Amino acid sequence: MENFMIEKKEVIIVYDDDSKEYCDYLFALISTKKDTIARCLSLKQYEETIATLSSENNIIFIGNNKITENKIKYTNNSFKKYGMNYGWMGKHCIIYIEDKILEQDEYKAFIDYASRVNTKFKEENINIIESLKYNSLLAVFSSFFSILGLGFVTYISYKSYLKYSKDKKKIKNQQYSTLINIFFTDGLDKFLGE
Template identity: 30%
Template structure:
């Protein structure tokens, strides 16, 4: 079993928890692995302060994913190969350390394209959970609803008007919500498309 430590800034811990929840899902199909093989990865979420306190004891063989966009994470990402970069979201890795971040909030002009992209990942996850639930007769509808409910993090499209004439508070609030959607999407994409490769599974 591989162990993954997910290191987050406090304000991004929700995304570390989200990835840990996705990893813990028993979502593989009979003929298809979803994300990573069920039971193959154990994930822990640490705050940055926990990482700094324990960094000296960590082995270079330890898989670590950093989520956020502060000084430590920028330093860690400076030599990493970028694997994905689109709509202001990015992730990449070098060896056994990876970084996932939102570089910039997607513009109003790109927002509709971004939300279509994000919802396609959310829909894929929901369909996979639903298909597996149908095949497993022992799982009740409550378990399926809980699984799908946990995935509905991107939500629907926000009303993104051109920002001219919007007061600064509304603009900041809107940008925060868009950034939340971007992080949720980046985590889903990393889980579905890249986590297995990063961990060498």
């Protein structure tokens, strides 16, 4: 009986401080594939080892940072929806979220879309929709009243801003989690040329 060796494809995942958890998630997903191996490098490690890498290395960059900023301009987006993007040029793939928060209607559509990828997603995140509506109305009123010097409204505005920041972080996390799933399911094999 002949032994068939499966040639394994190797992929390097490069992350920054903000995208480490998404790198770990993608790494775990890739570990379920028998024909692909992955290793992770921080942005600093990547910069230190770039001279040892060749044009044959498959590299996935996650996040918006100084390295991906330049590469995004030259990358063909294979996927672009609800602020989520991935694409590649040659052996370099970039997975990133646009740095803008989704508006309320766009967020509702995103929740519906993401719910098809993850069924428990909608129930867990429906409260953010109401929060986005409240924050956009409050922002208009608070900017008007803070000009008049009403400290109470400024205080409410500040509390609203803190909630908005927390929601923005949660939405970004939702976008990245969804995007990593979509990339793994629909994009990874195409990127690796399978």
